[in-house]
Structures are given as structure tokens and as C-alpha cells.
Amino acid sequence: NAGVTQTPKFQVLKTGQSMTLQCAQDMNHNSMYWYRQDPGMGLRLIYYSASEGTTDKGEVPNGYNVSRLNKREFSLRLESAAPSQTSVYFCASSGDRARLGYTFGSGTRLTVV
Amino acid sequence: EDQVTQSPEALRLQEGESSSLNCSYTVSGLRGLFWYRQDPGKGPEFLFTLYSAGEEKEKERLKATLTKKESFLHITAPKPEDSATYLCAVQASGNEKLTFGTGTRLTIIP
Numbered sequence: 696n697a698g699v700t701q702t703p704k705f706q707v708l709k710t711g712q713s714m715t716l717q718c719a720q721d722m723n724h725n726s727m728y729w730y731r732q733d734p735g736m737g738l739r740l741i742y743y744s745a746s747e748g749t750t751d752k753g754e755v756p757n758g759y760n761v762s763r764l765n766k767r768e769f770s771l772r773l774e775s776a777a778p779s780q781t782s783v784y785f786c787a788s789s790g791d792r793a794r795l796g797y798t799f800g801s802g803t804r805l806t807v808v
Numbered sequence: 809e810d811q812v813t814q815s816p817e818a819l820r821l822q823e824g825e826s827s828s829l830n831c832s833y834t835v836s837g838l839r840g841l842f843w844y845r846q847d848p849g850k851g852p853e854f855l856f857t858l859y860s861a862g863e864e865k866e867k868e869r870l871k872a873t874l875t876k877k878e879s880f881l882h883i884t885a886p887k888p889e890d891s892a893t894y895l896c897a898v899q900a901s902g903n904e905k906l907t908f909g910t911g912t913r914l915t916i917i918p
Contacts, residue, residue, distance in 0.1 A: 699851075726904050738852075738895070743902060749915035753905070771837045785851050789904060796897070797906060799851030 701800035708776045716771040718786030727769035731782040776807045810835045814910035829881040831896030844895040
């Protein structure tokens with residue numbers, strides 16, 4: 696089925712550990728995004744990539760890095776996890792200037808202890 | 809700065825009881841306003857895009873409308889399966905990024 700695939704679905708990290716969240720889409724979309732969702736704060740943009748080879752900061756980029764590996768894949772890395780990064784992370788993609796909105800993955804629930 | 813405010817935060821309705829969810833927004837030139845549905849433990853699912861004031865879109869029991877300052881998601885004769893969080897987002901002109909509201913959690917009681 697066409698869509699956005701995120702791995703892993705769940706992860707528990709200790710403070711200071713690093714990890715990479717993976718995202719892949721098979722809809723030939725140019726743009727990809729990473730959001731975090733926290734209770735009462737809605738979806739907040741971490742980083743986005745308008746095309747292969749380009750990345751830009753969103754609203755809450757501190758503590759994160761991204762890589763647009765190719766047109767299909769966009770990864771999010773936490774170099775030194777902190778409890779404040781406990782959240783649900785969503786990857787999304789869009790085509791044609793996002794006229795039809797985004798297609799979201801099913802999310803990664805990350806807990807940092 | 810683009811802003812989206814949704815109200816109410818939560819809404820409980822009896823099955824068959826119609827109501828509306830509100831999305832107020834400020835944006836520097838609206839390219840599009842989007843409605844999403846999100847079920848627990850899942851990613852948001854696209855419902856509608858509205859582009860200009862006066863536009864309406866319908867899907868089953870849902871109808872979305874748009875004015876220059878707000879959008880409404882009307883739900884008619886809801887069923888328990890309509891229970892979900894409904895998210896509103898805006899896209900500014902010349903920008904692909906969406907700014908989301910915090911959502912309305914809708915519960916339909918059988």
C-alpha cells in the first residue's frame with residue numbers, strides 16, 4: 696500500500712543515548728517533514744525537506760538533526776536524548792506544493808528516561 | 809506568525825446529536841485550510857482542503873466551511889465511529905509548511 700512508513704513504532708532511551716528515526720515514502724513526493732506531537736501543544740514542525748538534498752529548520756529544531764538520504768527517505772537523529780524529547784514523532788510527505796495536504800506515517804512513540 | 813486556534817478542546821455528543829467544531833486562524837495570505845482526523849495511536853488522516861472563503865466540502869456526515877477568519881467542521885447525526893480528534897491546519901501563500909491547531913477531541917456516545 697502506498698504511504699509513509701516509520702520505524703520503529705516504539706522506543707525507550709536513556710538520557711544521553713542517541714538514535715535515528717527512519718521514514719520512507721513511496722508516493723514520489725518531493726517534500727518531507729518531521730513533526731512532534733505533545734499533549735496540549737499540537738503538532739510542531741522540527742525539520743523539513745522541500746526536495747532531495749535540501750533541509751530546513753522548523754519551529755523546534757534544537758537537539759535534532761536530519762538527513763534526506765534520497766527522494767524516498769528522510770531520517771531524524773537525536774544525538775544525545777533528553778527527557779524533554781519524550782514525544783510522539785510523525786513523518787509526513789507532500790507533493791505538488793502540498794495542495795492536498797500531507798500524508799502522515801503512523802508515528803514513533805519515544806520515551807526518554 | 810501563522811496561528812490556528814481550535815475550539816472546543818473536547819466535545820461529547822449523543823449519537824445523532826449534530827454539532828460544529830471551530831477553527832479560527834490568522835495567516836499571511838491563505839493558500840489552503842486543511843482538516844484532518846486522528847485516531848488514538850495513529851497518524852492524522854486527511855479529510856478536506858478549503859481554498860477560499862465561501863467554499864464548502866462534504867464527506868459522509870462531515871461538512872467543512874470556510875470564511876476569511878475561521879472554518880467550521882459540521883457533523884450531522886454522528887455515529888460512535890466518528891469519535892476521534894479533529895485537527896485543523898493552515899498553509900500560507902508561497903509556503904509548503906502547515907501550521908496546526910491543537911485539535912478537538914470528539915466523543916460520540918451510543
